[in-house]
Amino acid sequence: MEKFTVHTGVGVPLRRSNVDTDQIIPAVYLKRITRTGFEDALFAAWRGDPAFVLNQDAYRSGSVLVAGPDFGTGSSREHAVWALKDYGFKVVLASRFADIFRGNSGKQGLVAGVVAQEDIELLWKILEANPGTEVTVDLENRTVHADDITVPFQIDDYTRWRLMEGLDDIGLTLQKEDAITEYEAKREAWRPKTLPAKHWAKVDIEPARPAQV
Amino acid sequence: MAGTLAEKVWDAHLVRHGANGEPDLLYIDLHLLHEVTSPQAFEGLRLAGRPVRRPDLTIATEDHNTPTLDIDLPIADSTSRTQIDKLRENAREFGIRIHSLGDSDQGIVHQVGPQLGLTMPGLTVVCGDSHTSTHGAFGGLAFGIGTSEVEHVLATQTLPLQPFKTMAITVDGELPPGTTSKDIILAIIAKIGTGGGQGYVLEYRGEAIRRLSMEARMTICNMSIEAGARAGMIAPDQTTFDYLKGRPHAPEGEDWDAAVEYWKTLKSDDDAVFDAEVVLKASDLEPFVTWGTNPGQGLPISANVPVPAEIADANERVAAERALEYMGLEPGVPLRDIKVDTVFMGSCTNGRIEDLRSIAKVLKGREKAKDVRVLVVPASARVRLQAEAEGLDVIFKEFGAEWRNAGCSMCLGMNPDQLAPGERSASTSNRNFEGRQGKGGRTHLVSPLVAAATAIRGTLSSLADLDLPDDVDLTTFDGSPLDGVGASGFDGSAPVFVDLPFAKPAA
Structure with missing residues (x-):
């Protein structure tokens, strides 16, 4: 993961609340088995609308998304984060994020910064008054700067540290492997194991057929 | 502590x-x-x-x-x-x-x-x-x-x-x-x-x-x-x-x-x-249906589609306006007047044996509303087998519903089971997001009983809209098992061990 300290890029105002992950990337794009190349899928249902913010020249190269409350709700699909990153976004700012989305962002190096709704409104005004305005996100100091305003954002200490160091979570956990092995030795016998597999007798499943028209 | x-x-x-x-x-x-x-x-x-x-x-x-x-x-x-x-x-x-x-x-x-x-x-x-x-x-x-x-x-x-x-x-x-x-x-x-x-x-x-x-x-x-x-x-x-x-x-x-x-x-x-x-308070509850594009936009079925102009909070008002536009609904219309094209019964929310039993109980001996497509999709192959053992599949088919194999099906627009643009569904699934059941599809989240009543009438309906015979015991709809069938719906026979055709982990 790349280290993140300060990022400056075009801010994109997304004046919508409850942007769920089905809006960020519809399910049809989830059939792919790769981890990259999802930029075409980002906000796919809205991209056909010429009035949509990312279809306006000034915002097209945006890398800081300023969204309404409850961003990233719904499905756990990490593809939503991949699509935002593949498009070029480095930061999403909103007053509230869904928990799973925020977690996924942290794993993938996308900064999900919590900004008070009144400050989001200020940023929207600036970005709409002067489309193409650049926004600077300073992770070390947890501030967002655009035009003549600087507002704070929140991100938990641990995620901030990991993003700034560019650290791989799995590697960090495997450093504690002894503790995992020790825990495993104490697990009770009743806890389930999937192997060896147990199930009721296998039965042939009759395939349903399309209705005759 | x-x-x-x-x-x-x-x-x-x-x-x-x-x-x-x-x-x-x-x-x-x-x-x-x-x-x-x-x-x-x-x-x-x-x-x-x-x-x-x-x-x-x-x-x-x-x-x-x-x-x-x-x-x-x-x-x-x-x-x-x-x-x-x-x-x-x-x-x-x-x-x-x-x-x-x-x-x-x-x-x-x-x-x-x-x-x-x-x-x-x-x-x-x-x-x-x-x-x-x-x-x-x-x-x-x-x-x-x-x-x-x-x-x-x-x-x-x-x-x-x-x-x-x-x-x-x-x-x-x-x-x-x-x-x-x-x-x-x-x-x-x-x-x-x-x-x-x-x-x-x-x-x-x-x-x-x-x-x-x-x-x-x-x-x-x-x-x-x-x-x-x-x-x-x-x-x-x-x-x-x-x-x-x-x-x-x-x-x-x-x-x-x-x-x-x-x-x-x-x-x-x-x-x-x-x-x-x-x-x-459970006793205050009525069947709930959603009218908008997130699961929080729901109301008792006896209510009317909300009027955005009457919503005080600006963000919520805008969200409601956008939702009604997407859903193709007029403010103030009774929810019960909304006509659906498709009824989807299934998903990890409501595709279990008990859901299928209560649906079958309502549908039995009745006719499907004309021009409504009805899909019944068991949550698993075992649920399907159990339903068939109880004869529920026959009830669904006689009603005019499609009896499918198990899967997520129309809960998400990913597999072949999808709504067409503008198509409206009553769905027992869990999400009514824009495009969730297919691009441009319009979803109303409902209970299995509302889905069943809606499949009969063609408009969002509850059991209260049906002329139910006296001998239908409504109390069995609260989730308790029906007579003579185990609550969990499986026959209780001893499980068998099966060797899998691939490597096992080291003991």
């Missing part, structure tokens, strides 16, 4: 307590996999040269991207087929148990775990699917994870997590006839909002919850995520133990006794302190 159920389960899984803002490291008892959110995780393992730490705590099934017709034929869509093939290949390579399309244990991942007896009280259960909250109905901590976390669990069988806050949701009293656990959860989401549960684990309690079957409890916990909560739980009780006893992976003999003794301690202490509390 007094603790909540969530705290007790959390503490029992602490591998390492994180100091100075570092997250806790939690052990994961059961990891469920499906084809959509796992391929990139396996790829990550392969690139790093890491094995799966505990294949014996991992199980895979195919559900999201599978067809529900012609399941014996090659999957027509090549990208879907590739994704399914990839899961099978990964399972083989890493020695993971898989139940593939056509196997009698295949089904939606959140039905497969409970039905095999793998989902139990006191476990931590994760899956790359937000509806993993379903498994909390057994009194464990179960939540959806992203693909990076899937890879993390595969590699380490643990997850670094910041503690959740806890919210008690008490549902007092008794559900009125014609209402179900789906109406409870839709009412809760309408009350606390789609963000109301963010950062929380919800614990559902109270008399109305105690009276529910396991299937009905799963429906409630399933939709915790729609209130923004990553997990929902219900303390285990005799209903839980009865459901589990005798299932293929349920503990046996001394292990069973030890487990039950421990499971009985899994409840919030009387003096436990929750970070938030919500109280609801």
Whole structure:
């Protein structure tokens, strides 16, 4: 993961609340088995609308998304984060994020910064008054700067540290492997194991057929 | 110190307590996999040269991207087929148990775990699917994870997590006839909002919850995520133990006794302190339906479509205007006047045997509304077999419904079962987001009973709109088992051990 300290890029105002992950990337794009190349899928249902913010020249190269409350709700699909990153976004700012989305962002190096709704409104005004305005996100100091305003954002200490160091979570956990092995030795016998597999007798499943028209 | 159920389960899984803002490291008892959110995780393992730490705590099934017709034929869509093939290949390579399309244990991942007896009280259960909250109905901590976390669990069988806050949701009293656990959860989401549960684990309690079957409890916990909560739980009780006893992976003999003794301690202490509390009266509930494009935009079926101009909060007003535009609805119209094109009965929310039984009970001997397409999709192949053993399939077919093979089907616009643009559905699933059931599709979330009544009348309807004969016992709709059939819907015969055709983990 790349280290993140300060990022400056075009801010994109997304004046919508409850942007769920089905809006960020519809399910049809989830059939792919790769981890990259999802930029075409980002906000796919809205991209056909010429009035949509990312279809306006000034915002097209945006890398800081300023969204309404409850961003990233719904499905756990990490593809939503991949699509935002593949498009070029480095930061999403909103007053509230869904928990799973925020977690996924942290794993993938996308900064999900919590900004008070009144400050989001200020940023929207600036970005709409002067489309193409650049926004600077300073992770070390947890501030967002655009035009003549600087507002704070929140991100938990641990995620901030990991993003700034560019650290791989799995590697960090495997450093504690002894503790995992020790825990495993104490697990009770009743806890389930999937192997060896147990199930009721296998039965042939009759395939349903399309209705005759 | 007094603790909540969530705290007790959390503490029992602490591998390492994180100091100075570092997250806790939690052990994961059961990891469920499906084809959509796992391929990139396996790829990550392969690139790093890491094995799966505990294949014996991992199980895979195919559900999201599978067809529900012609399941014996090659999957027509090549990208879907590739994704399914990839899961099978990964399972083989890493020695993971898989139940593939056509196997009698295949089904939606959140039905497969409970039905095999793998989902139990006191476990931590994760899956790359937000509806993993379903498994909390057994009194464990179960939540959806992203693909990076899937890879993390595969590699380490643990997850670094910041503690959740806890919210008690008490549902007092008794559900009125014609209402179900789906109406409870839709009412809760309408009350606390789609963000109301963010950062929380919800614990559902109270008399109305105690009276529910396991299937009905799963429906409630399933939709915790729609209130923004990553997990929902219900303390285990005799209903839980009865459901589990005798299932293929349920503990046996001394292990069973030890487990039950421990499971009985899994409840919030009387003096436990929750970070938030919500109280609801079940007796006040009516069947709930959604009118908008998030699960919080719901109302009792007797209400009218909201009038955005009357909504004080500016953000909510704009959201309502946008939702009505997308849904093609006029403000102020009675919800009961809304005509649907399709009724979808199924999903990890309401595709279980009990749901199918109550639907069949309403549909039996009745006629489908003209021009309405009705899909009945069991949550798993076993549920389908059970329904067929009870003759429910005959009732569905005589009614004019399509009786499909198991899978996620029309809950998400991914497999061939989708709404056309502008098409309107009444759906027993869990999400009414824009395009969720297919691009441009319009979804109204409903209970199985509302779905059944709607399939008969063609407009959003409840049992109150039907001229039900006197001999239909409405009290059996609250989730209690019907006469002569086990609550869990399986025949109780002894499970068989099956050797899998791939590598087993070292003992």
